[in-house]
Structure formats: structure tokens, C-alpha cells
Amino acid sequence: MRQIITADFGKVKVGDLELPGVFTQMRIRGAVRMDQVFVPGASGKARQPMGFDPAEVSLSIRLVNDRHGTPYDKLAQIAGLFRSVDEAAKPRVYRIVNKHVEAWKIRDVIFANLTSVEDNQSDTIQAELTFEEYRPVVVRAEARATVSEDDAGMEEAFATEAEAAAPSASKPVGAAAVDDDEV
Secondary structure, eight states: OOOEEEETTTTEEEEEEOSEEEEEEEEEOOEEEEEEOOOTTSSEEEEEEEEEEEEEEEEEEEOOBBTBBHHHHHHHHHHHHTTTTTTTTBEEEEEOOOOHHHHHTOEEEEEEEEEEEEOEEEEESEEEEEEEOOOOOHHHHHHHHHHHHHHHHHHHHHHHHHHHHHHTTTOOOGGGGGGGGOO
């Protein structure tokens, strides 16, 4: 079962673990995947849309110095979560639950980046947790398999029509094709 991430009401929870610090902002970014193609006779390259990149969900958390620990202790806890792996020693896939994320139709994510920023003006660290939308390979492979099956069915249909139009392989072709009855 996947651990659930919730980000609401100034707190971020991963499973039963409430992350230290104050949840300050969520940012979601989507992008179109573009391919650059050289067009003979044209100057430069043409850009062609190729689909969509996985969306990124960024959560900003302010880690403060308080009775629960230093910002460094809290960052170490988040860094440990970032480096955690599943039973197959791969980065964990999380289910994310939030109305903002739901509006984008994002359901599963992988903890892709962790950035921390410290300044000399305050006794805080700003941590940014970036999650990437997880699109399982199995779903895409099943979609391709379905298309392949449809293509195979069409190939069989066209092959049957072509075979009906073409002379049979069992009948001789050319001069030998004359039936004995016609002679």
C-alpha cells in the first residue's frame, strides 16, 4: 500500500509522519514536451509538440529553530525521507491528496528533488520538496499492447482481402496456369 501525502492547514503529512516545519506554499508546474526538427530549406529548426512532461508538485516548508529542534535536525529528517526506498530498493511512489493537486488530476508522485536554502538573516531553512507525477510504465505498455492487438487485427483483415484478390499459391501461375479442361 502506498503512503499518502497530504498538504493542508499549514502541515504536510507523509503516511502517519507529520513533517517538521510550517507548510508555506504549493506550486504545480506542467509543460509540453517539444521536439526540434530540422526542415530543409527553412532557417533554424521547427518545434513540434510531442505530448506532455510529467507534472511537478513543489511543497515549500519553513524549518524554524524551536523547542522541537534546530532547522538542521528537521532538514535531516526530511532528507532521510527523500532517500527512503521501497522493498525493491527504488524511490518510493506516494499517493498525494490535496484539492490543488486533484484539480490537475495528479494521483501518484515520486519524491524527485529536495532543495534547502539558508540565509544569514534568520534562523530558518526553507526546504522545497519537489515531487514528479508518476506514470507507471505498465499503463503505457498496456496501452501499446492494446494498439498492437488492434493493428494485428487490421493486418489480418487486410491480408484476408489481399489474399482473396491475389492468385492462390496452390494454383500455378503463367503458362502453367491453363486448366486442363480448357485445352
